[in-house]
Amino acid sequence: MKKFKYSEITPEKIYKNRRSFIKSIGLGASSLAISTIPFANKSFANDRDKLTSYKDITTYNNYYEFGTSKSDPYRNSQIFKTTPWEISIEGEVEKPIKLSMEEISEMFVSEERIYRLRCVEGWSMVIPWMGFSLSELLSKVNPTNKAKFVEFESVYDPAQMKGQRYPVLNWPYNEGLRIDEAMHPLTTVVTGLYGKKLPNQNGAPFRIFIPWKYGFKSAKAIVKIKFVENMPTSSWMWASPREYGFYSNVNPNVDHPRWSQATERIIGEGVWAPRVKTLMFNGYGDEVAGLYAGMDLKKYF
Amino acid sequence: MKKYLKPGVFLLSSIPFLIILYKIFLNKLGPEPVKEITHFTGEWTLIFICLTLSMSPLKRFTKLTVWISFRRTLGLFVFFYATLHLLTYVGLDYRFNWSPIIDDVLKKKYIFIGFAAWLLLLPLAATSSKKMVRLLKNNWKKLHRLIYVIAIFGSLHYIWLSKTIFFRPLVYLIIILVLLALRIKIKNRNINYG
Numbered sequence: 001m002k003k004f005k006y007s008e009i010t011p012e013k014i015y016k017n018r019r020s021f022i023k024s025i026g027l028g029a030s031s032l033a034i035s036t037i038p039f040a041n042k043s044f045a046n047d048r049d050k051l052t053s054y055k056d057i058t059t060y061n062n063y064y065e066f067g068t069s070k071s072d073p074y075r076n077s078q079i080f081k082t083t084p085w086e087i088s089i090e091g092e093v094e095k096p097i098k099l100s101m102e103e104i105s106e107m108f109v110s111e112e113r114i115y116r117l118r119c120v121e122g123w124s125m126v127i128p129w130m131g132f133s134l135s136e137l138l139s140k141v142n143p144t145n146k147a148k149f150v151e152f153e154s155v156y157d158p159a160q161m162k163g164q165r166y167p168v169l170n171w172p173y174n175e176g177l178r179i180d181e182a183m184h185p186l187t188t189v190v191t192g193l194y195g196k197k198l199p200n201q202n203g204a205p206f207r208i209f210i211p212w213k214y215g216f217k218s219a220k221a222i223v224k225i226k227f228v229e230n231m232p233t234s235s236w237m238w239a240s241p242r243e244y245g246f247y248s249n250v251n252p253n254v255d256h257p258r259w260s261q262a263t264e265r266i267i268g269e270g271v272w273a274p275r276v277k278t279l280m281f282n283g284y285g286d287e288v289a290g291l292y293a294g295m296d297l298k299k300y301f
Numbered sequence: 302m303k304k305y306l307k308p309g310v311f312l313l314s315s316i317p318f319l320i321i322l323y324k325i326f327l328n329k330l331g332p333e334p335v336k337e338i339t340h341f342t343g344e345w346t347l348i349f350i351c352l353t354l355s356m357s358p359l360k361r362f363t364k365l366t367v368w369i370s371f372r373r374t375l376g377l378f379v380f381f382y383a384t385l386h387l388l389t390y391v392g393l394d395y396r397f398n399w400s401p402i403i404d405d406v407l408k409k410k411y412i413f414i415g416f417a418a419w420l421l422l423l424p425l426a427a428t429s430s431k432k433m434v435r436l437l438k439n440n441w442k443k444l445h446r447l448i449y450v451i452a453i454f455g456s457l458h459y460i461w462l463s464k465t466i467f468f469r470p471l472v473y474l475i476i477i478l479v480l481l482a483l484r485i486k487i488k489n490r491n492i493n494y495g
């Protein structure tokens with residue numbers, strides 16, 4: 001039973017060195033030579049595949065349940081209780097099931113999945129998640145022929161989640177996917193990052209990650225997965241339907257009313273680094289563009 | 302004692318600028334430094350707008366005219382921080398890449414109103430000298446009432462860019478509305494007693 005590809009104790013530095021070593025080999029001997037000279041590897045600074053530091057990934061979060069400032073989730077989530085935790089899969093299914101986190105981690109093998117995270121606010125990170133495809137979990141139930149969408153409900157616990165005491169969003173946090181999106185192999189159940197257990201501020205114990213959509217689609221601390229007939233209204237759609245659509249695919253050609261989505265800032269690149277161009281479907285077009293064939297993505301934003 | 306007051310105000314007003322320089326060069330701005338600078342300079346612009354607008358009510362409540370002598374310095378710092386804010390956005394963030402910037406100004410109402418506020422600051426900064434006050438006479442006062450419009454625009458700029466209803470942007474709007482309301486009272490009283 002091997003749950004993690006890398007040992008849970010792999011320090012970030014070794015982890016990164018190993019990656020850059022592998023990368024150097026991939027780029028050929030010349031770049032290996034260059035990358036070993038200190039300061040000469042500046043050309044790597046703008047590498048959009050470079051892993052974001054563990055510190056930035058775990059201290060710079062949008063997780064309004066723990067507060068609206070980026071540093072709030074780290075500060076306010078440390079005592080959040082993630083055990084016991086149960087996920088209920090219900091709605092338009094033949095036989096609803098409930099699974100504990102222990103059962104889930106025994107049933108599914110997590111692997112390393114390095115994906116880019118693009119926030120709707122115009123910044124991005126590259127995160128080495130640990131996880132498995134959501135489709136593996138969803139295949140444990142049989143949806144009825146009415147089922148068209150999958151709804152995700154996050155935990156509601158204002159006693160532990162400060163942010164939920166204010167009506168910033170309509171709690172509990174709600175998100176949704178079309179069934180084919182939910183079943184896509186890139187749609188991931190996240191169990192960890194950097195080879196470690198998933199930190200609370202990143203959505204422990206059970207979150208999803210959809211790499212080709214803006215970050216807010218990837219709901220955290222999920223307790224309920226519901227198959228439904230009609231398109232769910234997500235929390236952000238409730239808050240502002242003009243600004244947040246159901247699909248929310250990363251799309252440089254469709255602007256958010258308040259931010260241009262054509263470019264993004266890479267987190268951790270420093271004050272003098274320029275913006276980089278945002279890629280259609282966050283760079284995952286080869287894998288997912290087919291899901292939206294024939295759809296007007298300006299209308300279905 | 303009195304002659305140190307104005308330089309003192311000037312020094313105090315430049316502290317936020319020194320802080321941001323320190324943070325930039327010692328790398329203390331966190332994972333999104335450009336956004337940090339943008340927010341910092343934007344917020345201090347609003348704070349200086351509030352300070353500038355507080356001087357004449359303070360004069361009235363304390364019956365001390367000295368407050369009015371700080372108004373020019375504070376007003377020029379509004380222009381200074383607003384310009385830094387704009388330069389951060391245009392230069393540091395968008396590298397003077399005009400097409401997305403023009404697009405933003407035209408399409409996004411919070412950028413439009415923010416840019417409009419900065420444009421309105423230009424004639425005020427240009428006519429801030431004593432010489433101009435003399436030259437424009439009564440018109441100077443009328444012209445400088447533009448700061449009321451700028452203050453409202455500035456606070457709307459902050460409110461419209463926020464993702465959901467946040468407390469801080471609203472606080473600025475409320476303070477500015479109170480400061481403007483205090484002026485309406487002055488006028489009414491003049492009418493009553495006049």
